[in-house]
Amino acid sequence: xxxxxxxxxxxxxxxxxxxxxxxxxxxxxxxxxxxxxxxxxxxxxxxxxxxxxxxxxxxxxxxxxxxxxxxxxxxxxxxxxxxxxxxxxxxxxxxxxxxxxxxxxxxxxxxxxxxxxxxxxxxxxxxxxxxxxxxxxxxxxxxxxxxxxxxxxxxxxxxxxxxxxxxxxxxxxxxxxxxxxxxxxxxxxxxxxxxxxxxxxxxxxxxxxxxxxxxxxxxxxxxxxxxxxxxxxxxxxxxxxxxxxxxxxxxxxxxxxxxxxxxxxxxxxxxxxxxxxxxxxxxxxxxxxxxxxxxxxxxxxxxxxxxxxxxxxxxxxxxxxxxxxxxxx
Amino acid sequence: xxxxxxxxxxxxxxxxxxxxxxxxxxxxxxxxxxxxxxxxxxxxxxxxxxxxxxxxxxxxxxxxxxxxxxxxxxxxxxxxxxxxxxxxxxxxxxxxxxxxxxxxxxxxxxxxxxxxxxxxxxxxxxxxxxxxxxxxxxxxxxxxxxxxxxxxxxxxxxxxxxxxxxxxxxxxxxxxxxxxxxxxxxxxxxxxxxxxxxxxxxxxxxxxxxxxxxxxxxxxxxxxxxxxxxxxxxxxxxxxxxxxxxxxxxxxxxxxxxxxxxxxxxxxxxxxxxxxxxxxxxxxxxxxxxxxxxxxxxxxxxxxxxxxxxxxxxxxxxxxxxxxxxxxx
Numbered sequence: 001x002x003x004x005x006x007x008x009x010x011x012x013x014x015x016x017x018x019x020x021x022x023x024x025x026x027x028x029x030x031x032x033x034x035x036x037x038x039x040x041x042x043x044x045x046x047x048x049x050x051x052x053x054x055x056x057x058x059x060x061x062x063x064x065x066x067x068x069x070x071x072x073x074x075x076x077x078x079x080x081x082x083x084x085x086x087x088x089x090x091x092x093x094x095x096x097x098x099x100x101x102x103x104x105x106x107x108x109x110x111x112x113x114x115x116x117x118x119x120x121x122x123x124x125x126x127x128x129x130x131x132x133x134x135x136x137x138x139x140x141x142x143x144x145x146x147x148x149x150x151x152x153x154x155x156x157x158x159x160x161x162x163x164x165x166x167x168x169x170x171x172x173x174x175x176x177x178x179x180x181x182x183x184x185x186x187x188x189x190x191x192x193x194x195x196x197x198x199x200x201x202x203x204x205x206x207x208x209x210x211x212x213x214x215x216x217x218x219x220x221x222x223x224x225x226x227x228x229x230x231x232x233x234x235x236x237x238x239x240x241x242x243x244x245x246x247x248x249x250x251x252x253x254x255x256x257x258x259x260x261x262x263x264x265x266x267x268x269x270x271x272x273x274x275x276x277x278x279x280x281x282x283x284x285x286x287x288x289x290x291x292x293x294x295x296x297x298x299x300x301x302x303x304x305x306x307x308x309x310x311x312x313x314x315x316x317x318x319x320x321x322x323x324x325x326x327x328x329x
Numbered sequence: 330x331x332x333x334x335x336x337x338x339x340x341x342x343x344x345x346x347x348x349x350x351x352x353x354x355x356x357x358x359x360x361x362x363x364x365x366x367x368x369x370x371x372x373x374x375x376x377x378x379x380x381x382x383x384x385x386x387x388x389x390x391x392x393x394x395x396x397x398x399x400x401x402x403x404x405x406x407x408x409x410x411x412x413x414x415x416x417x418x419x420x421x422x423x424x425x426x427x428x429x430x431x432x433x434x435x436x437x438x439x440x441x442x443x444x445x446x447x448x449x450x451x452x453x454x455x456x457x458x459x460x461x462x463x464x465x466x467x468x469x470x471x472x473x474x475x476x477x478x479x480x481x482x483x484x485x486x487x488x489x490x491x492x493x494x495x496x497x498x499x500x501x502x503x504x505x506x507x508x509x510x511x512x513x514x515x516x517x518x519x520x521x522x523x524x525x526x527x528x529x530x531x532x533x534x535x536x537x538x539x540x541x542x543x544x545x546x547x548x549x550x551x552x553x554x555x556x557x558x559x560x561x562x563x564x565x566x567x568x569x570x571x572x573x574x575x576x577x578x579x580x581x582x583x584x585x586x587x588x589x590x591x592x593x594x595x596x597x598x599x600x601x602x603x604x605x606x607x608x609x610x611x612x613x614x615x616x617x618x619x620x621x622x623x624x625x626x627x628x629x630x631x632x633x634x635x636x637x638x639x640x641x642x643x644x645x646x647x648x649x650x651x652x653x654x655x656x657x658x
Contacts, residue, residue, distance in 0.1 A: 129569055129572060129573060140506050143506060143512075143513060143514040143515075143517075144514045144515065175558060177469050177472060177553070177554060177557040177558070183472075184472060184554075185472040185473045185554050186472075186473065188472075188554075208558075208561050208565075209558045209559075209561040209562040209565060210561035210562070210564050210565035210568075211565060212562075212565065213565050213566060213569040214565075214569070222558070224506070225506060225513075225514050225517075225555060226554060226555050226558050228506040229504060229506070229537075229538045229551070229555050229558060229559050229562075230538075230558050230559070230562045232537050232538040232539035233538040233539070233541075233558075233559045233562035233563055233566070234562055234565075234566045235539050236537075236538060236539035236540060236541065236542050236543075237542060237562070237563045237566035237567055237570075238566060238570060239539075240458055240542040240543070241566075241567060241570045243458060244458060245574075245596070248592075248595045248596070249592060249595065252592075252595050255591050256591060256592055256594075256595045258588070258591055259587070259588040259589065259590065259591025259592035259593075259595075260588065260591075260592055261588065262584050262585060262587055262588025262589075262591070263577075263578060263581075263585055263588035263589055263592055264588075265585075266577045266578065266581050266585045266588075267574065267577070
């Protein structure tokens with residue numbers, strides 16, 4: 001198995017990317033890690049070259065670049081070259097911690113959409129209170145979605161949960177403003193009816209965003225605008241609550257300060273949980289395209305590589321190609 | 330000033346409603362509190378009848394009732410009677426902790442929409458880390474909104490923030506999937522352009538839901554579907570984080586347990602903050618219609634009554650009627 005890696009993408013590239021590869025290649029011994037980027041810089045952090053190929057590239061996409069234009073204007077960038085490797089069949093999947101927009105555009109234009117998938121989507125596995133986690137999509141690849149898009153997201157998410165996360169008959173739910181089937185925008189109500197009629201999906205109905213962290217569903221489907229807003233609300237609230245706790249303890253009585261010092265390690269582990277989701281998969285394409293967080297550490301890159309490995313190993317993209325080809329739309 | 334109160338609506342009615350009136354009437358001495366409901370039950374909790382009128386009603390709306398049908402089928406319910414009092418000019422505003430759907434329907438059908446307001450919206454003042462708070466709308470009165478609806482929400486929210494909360498030139502922001510003006514659904518992009526061209530609104534551009542709790546804006550505008558999802562995500566995340574902290578402390582080492590006991594009072598005050606927003610105002614109607622949370626305690630009812638008092642006192646609804654009448658749409 002070959003995984004193409006954009007070694008120059010992300011806030012701490014290539015250091016954290018290469019260090020993540022150092023960690024992952026100890027476990028994933030059947031993988032060839034193709035590192036696209038500046039050879040000299042990559043070698044500085046690489047422990048050894050076993051199962052590693054370094055492919056020299058001369059350009060780097062930064063966050064000021066127009067994400068659509070770079071596909072043509074920066075053809076020798078580490079990101080575009082890594083995605084191109086998948087297109088050419090030289091790699092089975094691609095990982096980048098670089099520009100989300102550029103990766104989505106490159107994925108769509110080079111790896112290409114699965115036939116009959118109306119829209120690809122961005123999906124992450126988010127943590128739940130019971131530790132089981134859930135997959136949520138679309139997190140912002142789209143800004144407007146029809147009922148048919150939502151139905152396709154449900155299929156993409158269910159295949160991922162079953163094949164990559166090993167969940168039998170994953171429970172699929174649809175974000176709405178109430179649990180009753182009468183609730184929702186016209187697109188959500190129509191998607192509800194379509195999903196209810198499908199036998200291949202374990203559709204459990206509508207879910208409110210209040211309940212997703214409780215583990216009430218394995219796959220949570222939303223339009224890209226709403227999904228993006230929900231994800232960022234969860235992030236902002238977690239970060240806000242931790243800041244409040246910190247300042248409450250800091251400005252509190254001596255008793256509170258001592259208590260704060262004693263619970264601090266436990267609270268720190270909670271904060272880790274919030275960021276442990278790994279990469280965001282761009283699903284609905286013919287091969288796995290995964291985005292790691294821009295500020296990923298080495299362990300997060302390794303975690304994203306484990307995820308990519310599972311996606312290739314389970315052939316989830318191939319199974320989705322078959323599913324959609326055999327559908328009578 | 331006369332405030333009509335649905336004494337029978339809510340999980341702990343009439344007890345908490347009447348106890349809230351007991352608290353509020355000590356401060357708001359120029360208000361007549363009209364309590365609609367079961368006279369005997371109301372009198373059980375009422376401290377004294379000064380500035381209070383009790384209006385006997387025979388029906389109560391419960392959460393199984395169809396919210397649209399009850400306006401006609403339960404005309405003698407405490408909720409419908411209280412809203413009708415505003416319609417007839419017997420009261421200046423109405424407060425209920427009962428069914429949101431029934432209150433929205435009764436407000437729309439009886440109090441009526443301000444002329445030229447395309448859609449009314451549900452708005453709450455939510456807490457920020459700096460204690461200043463922000464107003465967010467629409468929280469779910471609508472499930473789909475056009476650019477014009479969003480523009481009207483911005484005007485409604487800005488008038489409220491300025492007149493009721495006393496904020497000069499409130500900063501108004503639009504929820505989108507990125508801060509840049511190029512981001513958003515077609516409706517959001519169009520609303521962005523319309524708001525940018527308006528001189529009477531201090532429009533500061535797009536905001537991501539991640540940043541709203543930081544106090545980056547005084548008024549946050551979203552379509553009802555997204556606003557509802559954001560509000561419920563914040564609620565669910567807050568409640569989830571507190572549950573996690575509780576179980577981490579409970580299952581932690583002795584050191585963590587002792588620390589937990591010491592910080593518990595400080596953490597409890599944080600939790601209060603999460604629920605201190607008061608009532609949700611149904612804005613865009615000709616008079617104030619406010620919904621208190623179903624499980625409100627006496628202090629929350631008193632807080633909602635202070636809010637209703639300020640809305641009537643500042644004549645925010647009258648000012649909005651004038652604003653929209655004088656607009657050239």
